[in-house]
Amino acid sequence: MRARHILVVAASLALAALAFERVWLIQGLPLWWDETWTGAIASTPDWRTFWREAYLDVNAPLYYVVMRLWTSVFGVSDIALRAPSLIAVAAAAAVPLAIRIDGLTREARLTWALLMFAWWGGFATLLDARCYALVLALSALQCALFIRLLARPSQARAWAWAAVGACAVLTHYYAVFIALTQGVIYLGLHRDRALRTWPAALAFTPALAWLAHHAPRLRQYVSPDVDWHAAVGWDTALPLAAATVGPEAAAFLVAIALVVGLGWLTPRLLRVDGSDEAPAPSRNLLLAATSGLAALALALLSGVATPSLTGRYLFACAPAVLLGVVLCARASKRAHLVYLALIGLYLAILPPPAQIKAVLTARSAYGFEAASELLMAGGARDVVFVWDHSAAPVIAPSSLARVGGFFFARAGADIAVRPFRVDPRHDPNTQILAAASGRKPGIIWVYNRRLPSAASAFAPAIDRVDPRWSCVSYGDGVRGTIACLPRPGT
16 A cells, blocks of 8 residues: 555544544533633623623634524533534634645645644644634635635635635634734735735724724733733743644654654755746745744734733644644655654644543533532522632623523523622632522632632632531632532521
8 A cells, every 4th residue: 555545544544533532522521611601602692792791701702603603503501512613623624625725735635634633722722612613713714715815816815815814813813913924925925916906805894893892891801900811931932832733842843853854854845836927836835834933923922012822822823834844744755654654743642532531621620510510409599609810800790690600591590690709808718608698598619729819818718717618629729619508407
């Protein structure tokens, strides 16, 4: 069997195995905090309330629109909320297989697809009921359309690229960097033709209009007393950048060093084998990969200026950066063997399924699905809900009440939820106990002691402060949830 046939069979089997594994990973996994927020916004009673909640949130709105439409048909169960992300990751991997891209063989496109699908983000954040899988799929499509636009500029291709780019920005604001770098490259390479296709830029109007409308709210989240991210420095820039290529940057760099050391990486990657009228496929591919690296650099610089960046915000850059990985293999004299080696490397560095499941289970402790079920089983009717976080002061009480009551509403339980904001300068245990009242009270306290919070100074100890209460803790004591009910007879 030839190397290319082995590659196709191996990649196809790996894609199928990874797809089944992802479905298994989310079975029985409670929603964590961010996912619950998705459910709360998607399940608002009407569109007017929906748009108010979408504005009050820090994220772009398109994913929430998709989820509202989706949940109106499929409901708000845990699996229903996560299913669109599974579909979106598969769609991202399908882009290189469904769209013919000049200069990339079938084997190269299959490798690109598998690298996106086997990428570590796919086993963590991309399994969540959050926007990141959708922005990955849109950015993969945007990258493919950008290559086609460079190959033959036209109004139709410019509109297609711009429309998908605008959707990506409306899904996650950091996608603006990849749209910006690709737009500049297009203008620089095909200035006259790009100017003739200028009407396509109008496709970005809704994204820019919403961003301008949302900007005052976003500024509240990045104020020094609210923002919970650290500024990007030399010690964090490399790990953040490495997250766009895989979980084990060291192993990846070793593989690239081997390719270079063996003399497989040849100058033909940069070769221009066409005229200005017919741009070389190699050049277009390289420019697409460069757009990802340039967008990554801009995003990191933004994180230096404003502490609001974390690894998952860079997902829009990943398809183009991973294309660059494929191009390194494509430039070698034994490309099929290097493709196969890359696939083997990415599969080899993935943690075992049981380990991934354990990590996801531990993370879900920073949520309150189990806590809500405990309080429903205990007969609570009046629940004090505390999100002990630096961003809590800028969250509207109505939004916190909606989030805190999501699982009760989903179960049809008649339970009132009263959001309560603790003063981090004083013991939150006594504050929360004083706020807990009613004939059948209950307490849910979600905390993260790694961040500035009341719990970071005063450990959760409701039942020790007042023995009349019985509490169950979820998490490792650093990040988690505590659920409390009065002891019987008190």
